[in-house]
Amino acid sequence: MDNDSLEIAGRKFSSRLLLGTGKFRSGQLMAQAIEASGSQIVTVALRRVDINNPRDHIMAHLDPSKYLILPNTSGARNAEEAVRLARLARAAGVSDWVKLEVTPEPRYLLPDPVETLKAAEILVKEGFIVLPYINADPVLARRLADIGTATVMPLGSPIGSNQGIRTKESIAIIIEQSPVPVVVDAGLGAPSHAAEALEMGAAAVLVNTAIAVAGDPPAMALAFKKGVEAGRAAYLAGLGKPLEQAEASSPLAGLPW
Amino acid sequence: METPDQSFFHSLTAMESSGALSEALERITKSTVSDVNNAMERLPVAWPGFLALLSGPAENHLDEIKSLAKNLTAQRFGHTVNLYIPIYLSNACINQCAYCGFNSRMDIRRKTLSLDEVGLEGERLFNEGFRNILLVAGESRKDTPLSLMEQSVRALKEMGFVFVGLEAEPLGEDEYRILGEAGLDGVTVYQETYDREMYARVHKAGPKKDYQWRLGAPERVAKAGIRSVSVGFLLGLGEFCAEAVALAAHVKYLQKRFWQTSVSVSFPRIHQAPAGFELANAVSDTRLIKLISAMRLFNPDVTLTLSTREAPALRDELFGVGINQVSAGSKTSPGAYTVIGSESSAGEQFPVVDERPPHEVAEAIKKAGLEFVWKDWDKNLRPVA
Numbered sequence: 199m200d201n202d203s204l205e206i207a208g209r210k211f212s213s214r215l216l217l218g219t220g221k222f223r224s225g226q227l228m229a230q231a232i233e234a235s236g237s238q239i240v241t242v243a244l245r246r247v248d249i250n251n252p253r254d255h256i257m258a259h260l261d262p263s264k265y266l267i268l269p270n271t272s273g274a275r276n277a278e279e280a281v282r283l284a285r286l287a288r289a290a291g292v293s294d295w296v297k298l299e300v301t302p303e304p305r306y307l308l309p310d311p312v313e314t315l316k317a318a319e320i321l322v323k324e325g326f327i328v329l330p331y332i333n334a335d336p337v338l339a340r341r342l343a344d345i346g347t348a349t350v351m352p353l354g355s356p357i358g359s360n361q362g363i364r365t366k367e368s369i370a371i372i373i374e375q376s377p378v379p380v381v382v383d384a385g386l387g388a389p390s391h392a393a394e395a396l397e398m399g400a401a402a403v404l405v406n407t408a409i410a411v412a413g414d415p416p417a418m419a420l421a422f423k424k425g426v427e428a429g430r431a432a433y434l435a436g437l438g439k440p441l442e443q444a445e446a447s448s449p450l451a452g453l454p455w
Numbered sequence: 456m457e458t459p460d461q462s463f464f465h466s467l468t469a470m471e472s473s474g475a476l477s478e479a480l481e482r483i484t485k486s487t488v489s490d491v492n493n494a495m496e497r498l499p500v501a502w503p504g505f506l507a508l509l510s511g512p513a514e515n516h517l518d519e520i521k522s523l524a525k526n527l528t529a530q531r532f533g534h535t536v537n538l539y540i541p542i543y544l545s546n547a548c549i550n551q552c553a554y555c556g557f558n559s560r561m562d563i564r565r566k567t568l569s570l571d572e573v574g575l576e577g578e579r580l581f582n583e584g585f586r587n588i589l590l591v592a593g594e595s596r597k598d599t600p601l602s603l604m605e606q607s608v609r610a611l612k613e614m615g616f617v618f619v620g621l622e623a624e625p626l627g628e629d630e631y632r633i634l635g636e637a638g639l640d641g642v643t644v645y646q647e648t649y650d651r652e653m654y655a656r657v658h659k660a661g662p663k664k665d666y667q668w669r670l671g672a673p674e675r676v677a678k679a680g681i682r683s684v685s686v687g688f689l690l691g692l693g694e695f696c697a698e699a700v701a702l703a704a705h706v707k708y709l710q711k712r713f714w715q716t717s718v719s720v721s722f723p724r725i726h727q728a729p730a731g732f733e734l735a736n737a738v739s740d741t742r743l744i745k746l747i748s749a750m751r752l753f754n755p756d757v758t759l760t761l762s763t764r765e766a767p768a769l770r771d772e773l774f775g776v777g778i779n780q781v782s783a784g785s786k787t788s789p790g791a792y793t794v795i796g797s798e799s800s801a802g803e804q805f806p807v808v809d810e811r812p813p814h815e816v817a818e819a820i821k822k823a824g825l826e827f828v829w830k831d832w833d834k835n836l837r838p839v840a
């Protein structure tokens with residue numbers, strides 16, 4: 199397990215849990231939760247932070263030498279807005295990594311495949327390391343990888359819904375086909391959901407609401423950390439196939455009776 | 456031929472003439488404790504559940520309903536509350552709304568800010584930390600022409616405000632488009648009352664008498680590509696349940712037709728009106744809380760806003776309980792932050808009840824276990840597609 203690291207765009211991470219920084223009741227609690235999660239990649243909504251202000255409630259708690267700060271383009275309704283936000287983050291020196299989110303409808307915040315692809319093309323050409331948030335669409339995932347995104351991030355279920363992996367069949371296809379790491383994003387409400395994603399072979403998961411809104415966020419962050427580790431360990435160990443009928447766990451043949 | 460789908464005006468008319476509205480009201484009246492319990496079983500609640508939550512028996516379960524609303528708000532918006540503040544551009548008005556301190560028959564000092572004064576007010580609030588501004592004006596084309604609104608929006612955006620909203624007379628789609636191009640992010644336009652008779656009674660003179668034009672404003676805002684629209688009714692005018700039903704229908708109507716527009720709801724309540732105005736349907740705290748919670752359980756994703764019209768204790772109780780956006784430190788007359796000062800201020804629209812300065816409100820939000828958020832928008836997110 200020691201050299202089982204997650205590699206994205208040539209950079210190695212020992213943790214497979216990415217954390218969102220919105221929704222916490224205080225910056226301090228957010229920092230504690232990140233610490234407890236062991237996460238090395240934290241996403242920050244550009245619309246939420248004052249990136250030029252070192253005293254900003256979120257940014258002040260994130261040490262860039264410790265974490266990869268992954269700006270996200272949440273709020274962007276089309277490719278143009280997403281690209282503008284990404285450029286803003288790069289110009290401010292935050293990062294040239296970007297979690298690309300293009301969500302034209304404000305209620306379920308579902309990603310727009312057409313505009314996401316368009317924005318990804320532009321950003322990849324401009325040298326950004328692009329991690330796109332998408333619906334669990336295997337063809338779109340291929341197309342994005344083809345144009346050079348660093349990962350694909352299909353949703354498990356609608357953002358903040360805590361419903362877990364409702365898109366399982368499609369995510370399985372994406373994982374099977376993807377040449378880039380698959381990060382399951384959105385909808386994971388419990389550590390068991392995270393474990394399930396990793397068991398399936400996802401490279402990592404991204405969690406925000408379930409941790410931020412928990413009664414004790416640092417404790418929940420730790421629980422997710424363990425869920426991710428358990429899921430990954432199970433994947434590496436090679437999970438048994440579920441069978442239609444019960445089967446004795448040790449063979450009956452050759453026994454003395 | 457017009458179809459009932461053409462505007463919310465037609466939808467509402469159809470609801471009235473088909474008996475759907477009175478049926479809904481009857482359901483509210485007849486709701487039992489078990490209807491309320493059923494409603495709480497499955498979230499978000501569907502239409503019958505929403506009606507049950509407005510009923511009398513729901514009041515006996517208010518604590519439970521509030522805690523469900525709180526959980527749902529946290530799940531959708533996190534433990535956060537957005538802050539905004541109004542800048543009054545002008546108190547000049549040619550209408551005669553019986554409930555309003557700006558109505559043209561009031562003998563108050565009238566004032567319209569110059570562009571420089573808008574800048575001064577803006578600068579002061581920007582330095583206090585605000586990034587969300589609501590520009591407010593009465594109705595007077597002479598005093599506040601479109602060009603002044605446009606320049607003000609532009610100036611505030613250039614100053615660094617990330618979200619600029621407008622609460623003024625209803626405009627035409629093309630006019631909203633012009634403001635959108637200047638950077639306007641949202642429009643607030645309360646119907647005041649969905650009850651046509653009451654509407655006619657309280658709007659005694661002026662262009663605001665046109666009920667249908669006002670009711671169509673949110674649609675024009677959405678068609679013009681402005682990203683967010685805020686609706687509501689003035690609590691205290693029409694019959695409470697009828698207003699609540701119409702409001703919920705209005706929100707759903709807008710969400711269904713304009714899928715890219717974010718709809719939010721505010722709950723302005725009349726506490727004190729100009730002399731001679733009698734409140735026909737004063738709304739109690741309990742009813743206000745009930746409406747806010749029911750709206751959250753019915754519609755988990757809408758932003759619900761509460762202004763400084765409400766008392767500190769009630770606001771503190773509602774932070775996070777459905778409510779995820781509040782104003783703080785508001786003054787409701789033009790120039791009150793800087794230009795004129797509070798003593799000799801130009802007439803105010805309504806008395807601010809929560810007079811705490813923004814940092815105290817922020818403290819109260821913290822105490823409620825929430826983070827106050829100055830900025831949840833970015834100037835790179837442009838209003839017009």
Ligand code: SF4
Nearest residue numbers: 548552555557558593
């Ligand atoms: S409510 Fe608005 S339109 Fe009516 S009098 Fe007051 S400022 Fe004028």
